């Protein structure tokens with residue numbers, strides 16, 4: 715068994731409901747110990763190249779649903795996994811990355827400057843105002 719290269723469908727129906735969602739983020743939760751099967755690596759292509767994941771049972775990988783990905787053939791044993799999708803309030807991968815980087819910079823800055831420092835206030839205001847522009851709720 716293998717899963718050929720694909721990008722996950724953009725719109726998904728939630729079974730048993732009339733709700734549809736946009737898939738922004740893909741997740742694979744590995745359920746089988748890696749030593750119990752051969753092959754079965756999840757290979758995700760992103761802007762930094764191709765990354766293969768074969769994680770311990772109970773670990774999961776989260777990656778942009780826009781990524782091309784595949785699962786290599788399983789040549790021994792069986793591989794169980796749970797995969798699911800998440801809709802983000804910020805649908806664009808690049809914008810999510812900018813917000814994450816800004817949040818991390820704010821956390822680092824607040825370790826050495828007080829919350830009422832004009833620099834911290836400005837960064838925090840910009841963080842919220844970018845989110846206000848980009849979030850869809």
Ligand SMILES: O=C(O)CCC(=O)C(=O)O
Pocket residue numbers: 717722742756783785795797
């Ligand atoms: O099993 C996996 O790791 C991923 C499966 C997958 O890509 C899919 O079902 O869309």
Ligand SMILES: [Fe+2]
Pocket residue numbers: 720721722740783
């Ligand atoms: Fe997929």
